[in-house]
Amino acid sequence: MAVLNFDIQDVDLSNGGVAKSVSLSGSIDASTNQLFESQLDDILSSGTNRVMLVLTKVKYINSTGLGTIVKCVDNFREQQGDIKLVGVPTKVIALFEMLGLLALFETYDTIDDAIASFAEGGDGDAAPVQPTAQFPIQFKHPKSGMALNVTQPGRFKDPRSGDYFSVDQEGKIEFYEMSKIKMVDIKVPCEEHYGESLLSLTEAVTVSCGLGSIAAEITAAVQLAWTGVATNAADPLETCNVIIVGDQNKIQVGFMSYGTALDMRKDDPILAGLGNKLDDLRHVDLPNNGHLLTLVKNAQH
Structure with a gap:
């Protein structure tokens, strides 16, 4: 059974307010999620509405834990x-x-940066970014069809469904239904023969999400991506974290590495080949010289 430990400290802010730092160690999953949520609820009930959640020593967060973080952030913001x-x-x-x-x-x-953001009211003296889209924006919930209206960019909660969504400066709308996500997280040596296991896992998640019709396409993309990973890895001991995330709308497969496995140029033939198989392909740099390659295949409607 997973373990989650808490170190909760009072923090005095320079503007005279008080916050709490909550340092976690362990995992946030089905066995610890209720404890995690109750601890944050107790802090809010006690009258403290500003928290720094320190995740440095957290080894694992599953989709339930992610959903709880989203929920608790919303609860704290509702209390200003x-x-x-x-x-x-x-x-x-x-x-x-x-x-x-x-x-x-x-x-x-760092926790000092978070403390400073509370003392400054979050945004400091930075000038607000002007939206490029025309607000207000009216749209329908993708599942219920109910009308929604937002007057500015930001993060919101639909009061009817309870789903969270964000609208950015360009008017792009993103919904989050954490409870419906299926996720696999695995660390794999960057060797060609491990690809078969990744194909099996990807197919299993795809089928379990009811997206069997795209299983052949996403597994073909995973096979091509893994060929690139195995070819580029200079160190025989290099590993790659693979995250497979699916719901009823799409399958995403993310490859994360700190070595050479994902050190690809924009004109890399592997990336060009993947772009022809997928609905979205993202290759981004991460902190500490890491790279993330994300393959996205949408459901066929």
């Missing part, structure tokens, strides 16, 4: 507070990037 994430492990940042969740959180490298 916030939860700032500190020291988020690169692998979790990669997962946030894949799921589009970075727009929902404020993340900081």
Whole structure:
């Protein structure tokens, strides 16, 4: 059974306010999630509405844990507070990037940076970014069809469905239904023969999400990507974290490495070949010289 430990400290802010730092160690999954949520609920109930959630020593967060973080951030903001994430492990940042969740959180490298953001009111003296889209924006919930209206960019919660969504400066809308996500997270040696296992896992997640019709396409893309990973890896001991995330709308497969396996140029033939097989392909740099390659295949409607 997973273990989750808490170190909770009071923090005095320079503007006279008080916050709490909550340092976690262990895992946030089905066995620890209730404890995690109750601890944050207790802090909010006690009258503290500003928290720094330090994730440096968190080894694993599953989709349930991610959904709880989103929920708790929303609860704190409803009480005119916030939860700032500190020291988020690169692998979790990669997962946030894949799921589009970075727009929902404020993340900081150090607790001092998070403390300063609370003291300054979050944005300091930075001038607000002007939206390029025309607001208000009206649209329908993708599942219920109910009308929604937003007057400015930001992060929101649909009061009817309880789903969270964000709208960026360009008017792009992203919904988050964490409870419906299936996820596999595995570390794999960068050797060609491990590709067969990745294909099997990808197919299993795809089928379990009811997307069997795209299984052949996404597994073909995974096979091509893994060929590139195995070819580029200069160190025989190099490993790659592979994150497979699926729901009823799409399958995403993320490859994360700190070595040469994903050190690809924009004109790399592997990337060109993948672009022809997928609905979206992202190759981004991560903190600490890491790279993330994300393959996305949408459901066929």
